[in-house]
Amino acid sequence: MKSEETPFEGGPMDGRSLPVLVGPTGNPPKTYRIPVPDDAGGPPTVLVYRRVPRAHSKRLGLPKGWKYEFDPEGKRGGGPRWPWSKPDPAPDATPGGKPDDTHG
Template sequence: MRSEDVPFAGGPLDGRVLPVLTGPTGRPPKLYKVPVPDPAGGPPTVLVYRLAPVSPSKRLGIPRGWRYDYLPEGPPSRERLRWPWTKPEPGAAPGGDTPVSPPAP
């Protein structure tokens, strides 16, 4: 596999350049997760970085390089898409399939 040196911006890895394995197209993964062990022996903390283009080329707009930006809030949530891919219905539960209704008297 091929690797590419990618700079990191923000967070604890700010300013570092690390080799990252690239995919078959030569692009690094969209999210880069770095587990940091807890000194007290608890669960490790996971630092999350998102891929961003450094600068587009002048003629075609193709990125010349990549960098990873720190996401302090963690990985983005993956909400399930529903047909017809619009806003949820009013009164719908945020994570469930049944609407919220008042209790029967």
């Protein structure tokens, strides 16, 4: 398998470069998860980094290389929304899905 030196920005890995395996298209994975063991023996903390373009070409605007930026939220997302996928629950949704009746 082929690997590519990829820089990391933000978070604990800021300024470091790691060799990341690239896929058949020559691109690294969209997310890179780094498990950090807990000193007290608890569950490991997982650092999440998202792939972003390093630069764009002048003429066509295509990405020229990739880098990873720290995602402190660590949430999944950014992928396609399929019709059969469960929708994310809204944080301020009214219980029962009905709006409040203001007209009595």
